[in-house]
Each structure stands twice: as structure tokens, then as C-alpha cells.
Amino acid sequence: MQKNFVLSTTDRHSKARRGQLTTAHGVIDTPAFMPIGTQGTVKAVTPRELRELDAQIILGNTYHLFVRPGLDVIKHFGGLHNFMNWDGPILTDSGGYQIFSLAKLRKITDGGVEFQNHIDGARAFISPEIAMEIQAALGGDIAMALDECVPYPCEYDYAAQSAELTTRWAKRCLEWKRRNGETAKRGLADSPDRGFADSMLFGIVQGATFDDLRQQSAQAIVELDFDGYAIGGVSVGEPEEEMMRAVESAEPFLPRDKPRYAMGLGTPPQLLEMIARGMDMFDCVLPTRLARNGTAFTTTGTLNLKNAQFALDKSPIEENCACDACREFSRGYIRHLIKAEEILGLRLITLHNLHSYLNLMKRARTEIESSTFDQFRKAFVAGYKTRDPMMVE
Amino acid sequence: MQKNFVLSTTDRHSKARRGQLTTAHGVIDTPAFMPIGTQGTVKAVTPRELRELDAQIILGNTYHLFVRPGLDVIKHFGGLHNFMNWDGPILTDSGGYQIFSLAKLRKITDGGVEFQNHIDGARAFISPEIAMEIQAALGGDIAMALDECVPYPCEYDYAAQSAELTTRWAKRCLEWKRRNGETAKRGLADSPDRGFADSMLFGIVQGATFDDLRQQSAQAIVELDFDGYAIGGVSVGEPEEEMMRAVESAEPFLPRDKPRYAMGLGTPPQLLEMIARGMDMFDCVLPTRLARNGTAFTTTGTLNLKNAQFALDKSPIEENCACDACREFSRGYIRHLIKAEEILGLRLITLHNLHSYLNLMKRARTEIESSTFDQFRKAFVAGYKTRDPMMVE
Numbered sequence: 001m002q003k004n005f006v007l008s009t010t011d012r013h014s015k016a017r018r019g020q021l022t023t024a025h026g027v028i029d030t031p032a033f034m035p036i037g038t039q040g041t042v043k044a045v046t047p048r049e050l051r052e053l054d055a056q057i058i059l060g061n062t063y064h065l066f067v068r069p070g071l072d073v074i075k076h077f078g079g080l081h082n083f084m085n086w087d088g089p090i091l092t093d094s095g096g097y098q099i100f101s102l103a104k105l106r107k108i109t110d111g112g113v114e115f116q117n118h119i120d121g122a123r124a125f126i127s128p129e130i131a132m133e134i135q136a137a138l139g140g141d142i143a144m145a146l147d148e149c150v151p152y153p154c155e156y157d158y159a160a161q162s163a164e165l166t167t168r169w170a171k172r173c174l175e176w177k178r179r180n181g182e183t184a185k186r187g188l189a190d191s192p193d194r195g196f197a198d199s200m201l202f203g204i205v206q207g208a209t210f211d212d213l214r215q216q217s218a219q220a221i222v223e224l225d226f227d228g229y230a231i232g233g234v235s236v237g238e239p240e241e242e243m244m245r246a247v248e249s250a251e252p253f254l255p256r257d258k259p260r261y262a263m264g265l266g267t268p269p270q271l272l273e274m275i276a277r278g279m280d281m282f283d284c285v286l287p288t289r290l291a292r293n294g295t296a297f298t299t300t301g302t303l304n305l306k307n308a309q310f311a312l313d314k315s316p317i318e319e320n321c322a323c324d325a326c327r328e329f330s331r332g333y334i335r336h337l338i339k340a341e342e343i344l345g346l347r348l349i350t351l352h353n354l355h356s357y358l359n360l361m362k363r364a365r366t367e368i369e370s371s372t373f374d375q376f377r378k379a380f381v382a383g384y385k386t387r388d389p390m391m392v393e
Numbered sequence: 394m395q396k397n398f399v400l401s402t403t404d405r406h407s408k409a410r411r412g413q414l415t416t417a418h419g420v421i422d423t424p425a426f427m428p429i430g431t432q433g434t435v436k437a438v439t440p441r442e443l444r445e446l447d448a449q450i451i452l453g454n455t456y457h458l459f460v461r462p463g464l465d466v467i468k469h470f471g472g473l474h475n476f477m478n479w480d481g482p483i484l485t486d487s488g489g490y491q492i493f494s495l496a497k498l499r500k501i502t503d504g505g506v507e508f509q510n511h512i513d514g515a516r517a518f519i520s521p522e523i524a525m526e527i528q529a530a531l532g533g534d535i536a537m538a539l540d541e542c543v544p545y546p547c548e549y550d551y552a553a554q555s556a557e558l559t560t561r562w563a564k565r566c567l568e569w570k571r572r573n574g575e576t577a578k579r580g581l582a583d584s585p586d587r588g589f590a591d592s593m594l595f596g597i598v599q600g601a602t603f604d605d606l607r608q609q610s611a612q613a614i615v616e617l618d619f620d621g622y623a624i625g626g627v628s629v630g631e632p633e634e635e636m637m638r639a640v641e642s643a644e645p646f647l648p649r650d651k652p653r654y655a656m657g658l659g660t661p662p663q664l665l666e667m668i669a670r671g672m673d674m675f676d677c678v679l680p681t682r683l684a685r686n687g688t689a690f691t692t693t694g695t696l697n698l699k700n701a702q703f704a705l706d707k708s709p710i711e712e713n714c715a716c717d718a719c720r721e722f723s724r725g726y727i728r729h730l731i732k733a734e735e736i737l738g739l740r741l742i743t744l745h746n747l748h749s750y751l752n753l754m755k756r757a758r759t760e761i762e763s764s765t766f767d768q769f770r771k772a773f774v775a776g777y778k779t780r781d782p783m784m785v786e
Contacts, residue, residue, distance in 0.1 A: 041735050073704060077707065085721050085722055314470065328439075328441075329478055332462075332469075333470070336462040339461065342434050342436065343736060344437060344439065
């Protein structure tokens with residue numbers, strides 16, 4: 001398989017990049033937003049709807065799928081693509097982030113992490129090698145190295161040691177893939193997918209909020225030679241300024257010809273700021289999670305559709321929006337659905353929010369191609385108001 | 394407007410009828426199943442999906458819509474069709490059934506019912522005239538007269554008095570419509586709908602489980618001359634045999650040239666039995682409500698998809714089923730979604746169940762046309778197993 005990343009345009013006024021990443025399941029135009037399919041489904045959305053939304057890649061959460069339904073089930077179905085009936089690209093995370101944020105009784109050693117899952121409390125152990133094995137079984141197109149994601153705030157010494165641990169783990173992930181990639185096929189003979197060797201593996205830069213640690217981590221991870229690089233440990237509660245600096249510290253050390261993925265963020269203005277700082281890929285729970293609480297994203301900010309002001313509002317969530325929710329339903333009706341706790345309400349806002357995020361990336365790509373990205377970004381950020389304190393989780 | 398009911402075929406071996414009911418928003422082929430749109434949405438389903446499922450009519454619950462979002466909101470949006478973006482026929486119930494089953498502190502007099510709603514406890518009063526006024530504002534194609542639905546079991550004397558009250562109320566409903574139908578237009582000038590005079594009004598037969606009361610009620614209601622007739626007070630907890638008898642007692646007194654609606658039932662075999670007893674229209678929460686609990690309907694019985702036996706099952710909910718859930722997803726995947734409490738799981742089962750009910754009606758219509766309905770019914774009922782104690786609510 002031809003796995004590659006081609007940069008077609010780089011912005012003259014910012015570090016924004018327009019590229020294409022080719023995977024075994026299709027091409028991803030970057031900058032790209034990846035809807036999150038936590039438990040084998042993007043919440044409340046069908047694969048067909050994802051295709052209609054022009055989602056080019058989704059993210060699968062290794063930890064959640066490992067806990068439920070479990071690897072045996074997903075292997076039996078021939079991998080995650082077959083299981084969930086999504087034939088586009090999938091990126092699987094390493095499971096590390098959820099182990100550190102959801103699981104209980106964690107014990108981290110050089111060998112790996114011991115934990116109890118949050119569903120039934122069963123004990124499990126994950127090492128860099130096991131994280132690879134699991135991701136090989138899931139059969140995504142892009143796998144992530146196991147890393148330790150430290151919380152915010154974090155002491156310098158702990159952050160330094162942790163970043164070094166992440167580097168050692170990254171090396172073991174690469175090593176495992178080199179040794180086992182060809183043989184680590186997914187369960188079923190009728191699977192159209194090829195071995196794990198055809199998947200890409202991304203390394204993750206850590207270093208908390210310390211410029212020198214971010215820099216050292218980036219250099220160490222890049223030296224190992226991955227198919228792409230992620231900035232991890234951002235959007236973990238730090239001020240936005242620190243988040244931007246973490247990316248700015250690492251970015252100069254990332255190779256130009258590999259995709260860069262800023263993990264787990266963010267608001268629409270944050271995505272544009274990250275694109276301006278040279279990032280290509282994003283994933284975030286905000287569009288789907290806030291939808292379930294009645295919050296819609298528009299190009300001028302968020303709307304809490306539970307508010308009484310929308311009760312008689314005949315306009316769509318956003319004027320001129322091309323999504324199905326906006327073409328067919330009013331704010332007043334959607335408000336009623338959300339107030340009455342009707343599933344259709346969160347379905348409609350989810351569709352709108354995903355469209356909003358995916359469309360923002362489409363717009364960013366066009367603006368980069370037209371060398372107008374920087375103006376666009378500035379105007380968008382200036383016009384965007386965060387009306388809802390729920391915005392940042 | 395031409396509102397009419399045409400019977401094209403009547404079965405030689407049973408009382409089954411094949412007909413067409415023409416309303417302001419389209420034609421309904423009977424026997425017909427009406428998905429329930431309790432709070433202005435068939436739960437978890439979009440109007441577009443309903444059209445794709447070939448649903449020809451849906452039911453709107455007057456009581457729920459009256460409580461939330463309230464009539465002012467729905468009037469402001471120009472009626473229920475506009476509010477929920479469903480342009481097909483709508484039948485609205487009178488609200489009576491929910492007042493008797495959900496609301497608190499009910500006080501029934503000849504004038505009407507005083508109650509406190511189950512959401513915020515606000516007091517309200519509904520009379521036959523108010524029930525008509527509300528339904529005129531909702532703007533459905535078929536309205537129902539206000540009735541008292543007595544519980545099971547019920548004393549003879551109470552059932553007799555109650556059926557008489559229902560007849561007096563029915564008369565007042567007709568009277569209100571005759572006087573106000575032309576002027577009771579829905580709120581908006583841009584509404585494509587015409588006045589309430591164009592809507593049909595159905596009367597409801599009561600009489601609990603007493604043959605003579607059912608007969609008397611049917612005669613009294615039919616004498617008032619409605620556009621259609623419903624059998625109410627069935628599927629309220631009585632044994633299936635009593636339910637069948639209640640319908641059998643009333644049916645001979647219903648005019649042949651008007652549609653008959655058996656309210657609030659039932660399982661797939663029960664629907665076929667009701668069709669064989671001369672009923673044309675049905676509504677039931679089972680397909681949507683049980684879906685949310687993981688129960689799927691098939692032609693051979695129900696499946697509880699939560700069961701461990703389905704964890705590795707690659708087959709669809711039902712072989713050869715043409716619904717989207719069965720064409721695209723496995724039992725194993727849907728089981729995982731339900732166990733993980735993912736909305737997509739109940740969405741898929743809801744689609745399948747509605748398809749199953751609607752398709753059963755389609756099949757029944759074809760079988761009536763081919764004079765093979767009675768064999769079909771017997772074979773279906775014999776082959777249907779209720780595996781799940783949740784079946785009857």
C-alpha cells in the first residue's frame with residue numbers, strides 16, 4: 001500500500017498547511033477534523049450520515065473498545081471497520097489517555113500501566129507492546145504510540161521523567177510494529193484489510209507546559225522516525241495560552257513532510273489557531289458532547305438551545321447552513337425536543353455541530369489554497385463569541 | 394377537500410378489509426399502522442426516515458403537546474405539521490387517555506376533566522369543546538372525540554355510566570366542530586393547511602369488557618355520525634381474549650363504509666387478529682418503546698438483543714429484512730451498542746421495529762387483495778413466539 005502525506009500548499013502568512021494523507025481506506029484532506037467514535041460509534045450518528053457529512057476519518061477509542069465489547073468480539077467481526085460498518089479511514093488512540101483519565105488504581109512502571117477499568121473494575125495491564133497488539137486487532141489505519149499524558153498542572157521533574165518514559169515507550173511501539181506488523185493480521189479471512197504493517201504509526205510529543213521539555217520530547221520522538229507526529233498533553237485544563245505555547249515549542253522540530261496531529265482539542269477558533277501553528281489533524285468531543293446538552297456551534301459562537309429565547313424562533317440553528325438540521329428544522333422545534341429530552345433533538349444538534357466542524361476544516365483548506373487563510377482566521381476568531389460557560393470541558 | 398374512505402377488497406374468509414382513506418395531507422392505505430409521535434417526534438426518528446419507512450400517517454399526542462411545548466408555541470409555528478416538518482397525515486388523539494393514565498388529581502364531571510399535568514403539576518381543565526379547540530390548533534388530519542377510558546378491571550355500573558358520558562361528550566365534540574370548524578383555522582397565514590372543517594373527526598366506542606355496553610356504545614356513537622370509529626378502552630391490561638371480545642361486540646354495529654381504528658395496540662399477531670375482526674387502523678408504542686430497551690420484533694417473535702447469545706452473531710436482526718439496520722449492521726454490533734447505552738443502538742432497533750410493523754401491514758394488504766389473508770394470519774400467529782416477558786406493557 002502507498003501510505004504517504006503530500007503537502008500541496010503552505011500558507012505564506014502563517015504555518016498553515018494544505019495536504020493529503022493517503023491511507024488503506026481512503027484519502028484524508030488536511031487540515032482535517034476527526035469525529036470521535038468512542039465505543040464503536042460516533043455518538044447518535046450512523047456511518048451513512050458520517051459519509052453524508054463528508055467525514056473523511058473517524059477516531060476509535062482503544063481503551064473503551066478494549067473494555068467493551070472486548071478484543072475477542074472485535075476480532076471475531078474482522079476488525080473495527082467491519083464491526084461498525086465504516087469503510088473510511090480510522091485512527092485508533094493508544095488507550096493511554098483514557099487509562100489516565102477514567103480508569104482507577106493506576107500503577108505506572110517502565111513496563112506499562114496496571115489499572116482497573118471504570119465499567120466493571122476488572123484489572124488489566126497495558127504495555128507499549130500490548131497497546132500495539134490491541135490496535136493491530138482493531139485494524140485502524142493510523143495507530144498511536146502509548147504515552148503518558150500528565151495532568152495540568154504538573155511539576156517540572158515529573159513532566160521531564162514522564163516525557164522520557166513516553167519516548168522509551170514510543171521506541172518499543174515502533175519496535176513491536178517492525179517485528180510483528182506483517183503477521184499481525186486481523187481475525188477474519190474475509191477481511192478486506194491487510195496487515196498492521198500497512199497501518200501508520202504516529203508518535204506523541206509530551207512535555208507538559210515546559211518549552212524545553214516540549215522541544216526535547218519533539219526531538220527525541222522525531223528521531224525515532226514515525227509516520228506522523230502528535231502533540232499530546234494539551235487541552236487538559238491548562239490556559240489557552242499555555243496550550244498554544246506547547247504546540248509552538250514543539251512544532252519547529254517536527255518534519256515538514258509528515259502529518260501533525262494536535263490531540264483532543266478544541267473550540268472552532270482554537271482549531272484555526274492550531275492550523276496557523278502548523279497542525280494538520282484534530283479530534284474533539286465538543287461537537288458531539290455539547291450537542292447532547294443542547295449546545296450548537298455556529299460561526300459566530302455557541303447557542304444554548306435550551307434557552308427560552310429560542311422557543312418561538314423559526315430560523316434554523318444557523319442561517320445558510322447546509323446541514324440537514326438547518327435545512328429542515330427550526331430552533332424553536334429543536335429547543336422543544338431538547339427540553340422534552342427527545343433523542344431527535346440531540347441527533348439534530350449533533351449533525352449540525354459535526355457539519356459545523358467539518359465545514360470549518362473545508363473552509364480552512366480553501367482559504368489556505370487561496371492564500372487568504374490568515375485573514376480568514378483573524379476575522380473568524382474576532383467574530384466568535386463564547387456565550388456558554390459549558391464551552392470548555 | 395375530498396375526505397373519504399374507499400373499500401377496495403373485503404376478505405371472504407374473515408372480516409379483513411383493504412381500503413384507502415384520503416386526507417388533506419395524503420392517502421392512507423388500510424390496514425394501516427400509525428407510528429406514535431408523542432411529543433412532536435416519533436422517538437429517535439426523523440420525518441425523512443418515516444417517509445423512507447413508508448409511514449403514511451403518524452399519531453400526535455394532544456395531552457403531551459398541550460403540556461409541552463404548549464399550544465401557543467405550536468400555533469405560532471402554524472400547526473403540528475409545520476412545527477415538526479412532517480407533511481403527511483397526522484391523527485391527534487383527544488388527550489383523554491393520557492389524562493387518565495399520566496396526570497394527577499383528576500376530577501371528572503359531566504363538564505370535563507380537571508387535572509394536574511405530570512411535568513410541572515400545573516392545573517388544567519379539558520372539556521369536549523376544549524379538546525376540539527386544541528386539536529384544531531394542532532391541525533391534524535384526523536381528530537378524536539374526548540372519551541373516558543376506564544381502567545381494567547371496571548365495575549359494570551361505572552362502565553355503563555362512563556360509556557354514556559363518553560357518548561354525551563362525543564355529541565358535544567361534533568357540535569363544536571359543526572359550529573367552529575370553518576373558523577378554527579391554525580395560527581399562520583402561510584400555513585398550507587385549511588380549516589378544521591377539513592379534518593375528520595372520529596368517535597370512540599367504550600364499554601369496558603361488557604358485551605352489551607360495547608354494543609350500546611357502538612350504536613350510540615354511530616348514530617351521531619362520525620367520519621370514522623375507534624374502539625377505545627382496549628389494551629388497558631385485560632386478557633387478550635377480553636380485548637378480542639370487546640372488538641367483536643362492537644364491530645357489527647359499525648358502518649361498513651367508515652374506517653375503524655383499534656386504539657393503542659398491539660403485538661404483531663394481535664394486529665392481524667384485529668384486522669381479521671374488521672379493524673383498519675392501529676397505533677402502538679411497542680415498536681418504539683421496546684426498541685429503546687433492546688427488543689426487536691421479527692416475524693417469528695421478539696429478540697432481546699441484550700442477551701449474551703447475540704454477542705458474536707454476524708447475522709442481521711432478521712434475515713431478508715429490507716430495513717437499513719438489517720442491511721448494514723449485525724446483531725452482535727447492535728447488541729454492543731445497546732449494552733454500551735449508545736443512542737445508535739436504539740435508533741437502529743427503532744428503525745427495524747417500525748419497518749417490521751409497517752411491513753406487516755403492507756403484507757396484510759397484499760394478502761387481503763389476494764384473498765389469502767386468513768391463511769397468512771393463521772400461519773403468522775402460529776409461527777410467532779413471544780420470547781420476552783417485556784412484550785406486553
